[in-house]
Amino acid sequence: MGSIGTRRPIRIANCSGANPDPGYKMLEQTTAGQVDAITGDYLAEFNLATNALDYQAGKHKGWEPTCEDGILQTLEAANSKQIKIVVDGGALNPKGLAERVQSEVTAKGYDLKLSYVEGDDVTSRLEEIFRGAQFEHLDAKNEGVKIDKLTRDWLSRDNKERPEIISAHAYLGARGIVAALRAGADIVICGRVADASPVIGLAAWWHAWSEHDFDQLAGALIAGHLIECSGYGTGGNFCGFTKFPIESSVNLGYPIAEIEQDGTCVVTKHEALKGRVTRDTVRGQLLYELQGNIYLNSDVKADIKNIQMREVGDNRVNVFGVKGYPPPATTKLAMFYQGGYQLEWYLAATGTLGEVYAKWDLVEAQIAHAMKRRGISKDQLDILEYQRIGVPETNPRDQYAGTAILRVFVQGESRDIVTQVYASWCEMVMQHYSGMHATLDTRTAVPRPFLGFVPAIIPQSALKEKAVLLKPYTVLDAGTVSVTEALAPLIDEETTNPVPLESFGPTIEARMGDVVYARSGDKGSNNNVGFWVHEQDEYDWLRSALTKKELIRLLGGEWKEEFALERVEMPGILAVHFVVYGLLGRGVSSTARLDNFGKGLADFLRAR
Structure with missing residues (x-):
């Protein structure tokens, strides 16, 4: 293993991108080849929110069980191979997980120093930090962006009238x-650090970067995002998977970043494991859950407008061209509040498309009639949506192929009113459309609490970030950033030099996915989607054809006038990237969309 300040690149393997990733993946990354460090990202809005209530009620340990399992499986190998482990799986209780692992380390007699990072949980300090002032939404200063109505309503209420804030993590x-690493820690357990922060921390420690080495930090930030x-x-989540045998996409090995002293990196994997690292898979991950031309972290802003990638060997992609700038004076604050109650249920229908749509029209009319009889109006709800899913085949090969689904989704602050929407359907059920059928499991139709999400901002100067070593017990003040820079508006551009489309030859109508790859994901209440191609002439066509107006046309019924759209070109990787502001409502934890993480938007657009 290298020492601090070495010029050799640090080799960092990732073992988790979400809490379902099993513990054995951490052990696999440790033993399938040589690495210097392991990172794991176990947190998202969804699980951080859903575990908060149970943790406060004493029904949850506060950390992610898969993270605990991975560390315990890996301790022996990490001890013998001197591999660092940095994870965010401590979630709501990083101290508790650190103490749990320490007990195992002590029992086995391993020479490993445990530490944890705290300071992200500011739930109890909100009044002290904001002193009664209104919270500022993350997108508030982005001109043209309209914050979701339900979120605006929550923000505008007096502090005493707002539904209870369950958790707030910076x-x-x-x-x-x-x-922690500079103090000798071998295992660092974090709560809500940014997804790429473990990789930045390891690279900064290894190469002895200062907090002002912005180009290097920005390169590590993007390397962290890529793995x-x-x-x-x-x-995984790769639209080009159909070009390979199905078996080659089963039980993938996970990625590794080799980060150089200058912050550039090579993305790779263990050769002994399955999967593929190509310019396509790396571009896909870069364009996932992206804000635009600037990628933000508390340590640095990374400008990726001119990022470049090149394949330098089998399963080896060199990434360079990232420019770093000082971070903003604020960082993201993820707040979750008691949003109210929601329920949903699903109905199935067979027949021609016209018949099926007539059946869905009847359902809506019947529920509206029964709600009116009960004295309930749609205005008393936050959301009542009838989502028509799928199209029955013509001359279907079996009944499943000839079936479409209706999803009825309901949210509101009043449990009783939400309940009565489903009761309205039940009241009319024996007047149903011909051939009505559905699952007999109605548990989703029982009102359950949901948490609303507000992505706000918090001054970095208000944070009290600390690293704690368990043996000997040592508390290290991590300090705050000393140099900051305001965030300039994100680039929103149409192509400056479009190529006349007729110059490419005769035009035919075809699926975009026949020639274009894409990846999409959630960014709070927004959905991003990036498109890329393989050759320069294809890119000249893509950047000329795929204007903002054209994307709105392709979005079809998904587009609403209250949404906003940003566009940026990335010529170094032949990509055009968009952010659709507002598509996910209040965000993953409470959106009405079936595609709640926004992953399916890219494939929908490729099918147009």
Whole structure:
């Protein structure tokens, strides 16, 4: 293993991109080849929110069980091979997980120093930090963006009238991680650090970067983003998977970043494991859950407008061209509040498309009639949507192929009113459309609490980030950033030099996916989607044809006038990237969309 300040690149393997990733993936990354460090990203809005209530009620340990399992499986190998482990799986209780692992380390007699990072949980400090002032939404200063109505309503209420805030976690950078590693920690357990912060921390420690080495930090930030989603970097969530045998996409090995002293990196994987690392898979991961031309972290802003990638060997992609700038004075604050109650249920229908749509029209009319009889109006609800899913085949080969689904989704602050929407359907059920059928499991039709999500901002100066070593017990103040820079407006551009489309020859109508790859994902209440091609002439066509107006046309019924759209070109990787502001409503934890993580938007657009 290298020492601090070495010029050799640090080899960092990722073992998790979400809490379902099993523990054995951490052990696999440790033993299938040589690495210097392991990182795991176990947190998302969804699980951080859903575990908060149970943790406060004493029904949850506060950390992610898969993270605990991975560390315990890996301790022996990490001890013998001197491999560092930095994870965010401590979630709501990083101290508790650190103490759990320490007990195992002590029992086995391993020579490993445990630490944890704290300071992200500011739930109890909100009044002290904001002193009664209104919270500022993350997108508030973005001109043209309209914050979701339900979120605006929550923000505008008096503090005493707002539904209870369940949790509030600031997205921490790498300062606490670096402090722990420099103090000799072998395992660093974090709560809500930003997804790429473990990689930044390891690279900054290894190469002895200062907090002002912005180009290097920015390169590590992008390297962290490229490996943070485990299998997404090696062939998972990849629209080009159909070009390979199905078996080659089963049980993927996870990605590795080799980060150089200058912050550039090579993305790779263990050769002994399955999967693929190509310019396509790496571009796909870069364009996933992206804001635009600037990628933000508490430590640095990374400008990726001119990022470049090149394949330098089998399963080896060199990434360079990232420019770094000082971070903003604020960081993201993920707040979750008692949003109310929601339920949903599904109905199935067979027949021609016209017949099926007539059946759905009847359902809506019947529910509206029964709600009116009960004295309930749609205005008393936050959301009542009838989502028509799928199209029955013509001359279907079996009944499943000739079936479409209706999803009825309901949200509101009043449990009783939400309940009565489903009761309205039940009241009319014996007047149903011909051939009505549905699952007999109605548990989703029982009102359950949901948490609303507000992505706000918090001054970095208000944070009290610390790294704590357990043996000997040592508390290290991680400090705050000393140099900041305001965030300039994100680039929103149409192509400056379009190529006349007729110059490409005769035009035919075809699926975009026949020639274009894409990846999409959630960014709070927004959905991003990036498109890329393989050759320069294809890119000249893509950047000329795929204007903002054209994307709105392709979005079809998904587009609403209250949404906003940003566009940026990335010529170094032959990509055009968009952010659709507002598509996910209040975000993953409470959106009405079936595609709640926004992953399916890219494939919908490729099918147009």
